[in-house]
Amino acid sequence: MTLYGVGLGPGEADLLTLHGREVLRAADVVYSPGRLSRSVALEHVPEEKIGDLDFPMTRDPDELRSAWKEAAEVVAPEAREGEVAFVTLGDPNVYSTFGHLRRTLSAFHPDVEVEVVPGVSAVTAFATALGVEIEAGSELTLREAAGGKAPIGPERMLLFKVTDAPATGEKLADAGYDVTFGRRLFMRQGETVVTDDPDALADRDYYTLAYAEKRDSKRDATGLFE
Numbered sequence: 146m147t148l149y150g151v152g153l154g155p156g157e158a159d160l161l162t163l164h165g166r167e168v169l170r171a172a173d174v175v176y177s178p179g180r181l182s183r184s185v186a187l188e189h190v191p192e193e194k195i196g197d198l199d200f201p202m203t204r205d206p207d208e209l210r211s212a213w214k215e216a217a218e219v220v221a222p223e224a225r226e227g228e229v230a231f232v233t234l235g236d237p238n239v240y241s242t243f244g245h246l247r248r249t250l251s252a253f254h255p256d257v258e259v260e261v262v263p264g265v266s267a268v269t270a271f272a273t274a275l276g277v278e279i280e281a282g283s284e285l286t287l288r289e290a291a292g293g294k295a296p297i298g299p300e301r302m303l304l305f306k307v308t309d310a311p312a313t314g315e316k317l318a319d320a321g322y323d324v325t326f327g328r329r330l331f332m333r334q335g336e337t338v339v340t341d342d343p344d345a346l347a348d349r350d351y352y353t354l355a356y357a358e359k360r361d362s363k364r365d366a367t368g369l370f371e
């Protein structure tokens with residue numbers, strides 16, 4: 146039997162893939178690492194199916210390791226006997242908590258079968274939500290910008306964890322980038338915002354990203370109209 150890492154997509158229930166929905170429906174138990182992923186999972190499975198795992202709000206690596214070890218102790222026997230799903234927002238292989246569980250299982254319970262069901266990631270969904278086209282041939286770099294950080298260098302960047310949009314926005318503008326921010330894209334929970342004004346997103350919301358493009362990089366990648 147199997148543990149499935151299921152990508153839920155960005156948050157709207159109907160952006161879960163058909164395969165993901167089948168796996169959730171067939172699962173004996175569905176675990177979720179947070180409130181938001183739980184509420185999306187609940188759009189597809191009854192509450193009785195949702196399992197209970199404790200995830201401490203900490204960055205301490207020892208505490209995290211022991212929490213994931215405990216979670217793996219619970220999940221491993223269930224996945225040997227039946228079908229278990231662990232859901233994450235977006236895709237389970239992109240900046241996701243599922244990676245911790247997969248690594249812990251492979252270290253301590255290597256006989257457990259693991260399969261990943263991909264989901265619509267914010268890495269791609271942002272382009273539609275922000276009305277951006279990443280043309281064939283262009284570069285796109287994924288980075289983090291928590292706490293007002295502003296990585297610079299690449300032509301085009303997608304920044305996750307933008308928790309201080311005004312500070313990140315100002316630094317990027319000074320470094321020569323045009324920036325568009327997106328909050329709670331394709332999510333039913335909370336308000337979706339797309340804006341070029343970082344001050345409109347001054348309050349902290351973890352589900353905020355930014356797309357930054359160097360001002361001088363605007364070009365027609367096809368070369369058709371140059």
Ligand SMILES: C[S@@+](CC[C@H](N)C(=O)[O-])C[C@H]1O[C@@H](n2cnc3c(N)ncnc32)[C@H](O)[C@@H]1O
Pocket residue numbers: 155156233234235236237238239240241265266267268304305306307327328329330331332351352353354
């Ligand atoms: C830990 S990463 C998880 C990424 C996820 N596994 C995926 O594939 O989309 C969380 C970050 O992704 C971004 N993010 C994820 N979903 C989002 C959404 N629906 N709207 C805006 N940002 C989102 C935010 O920047 C957030 O801080």
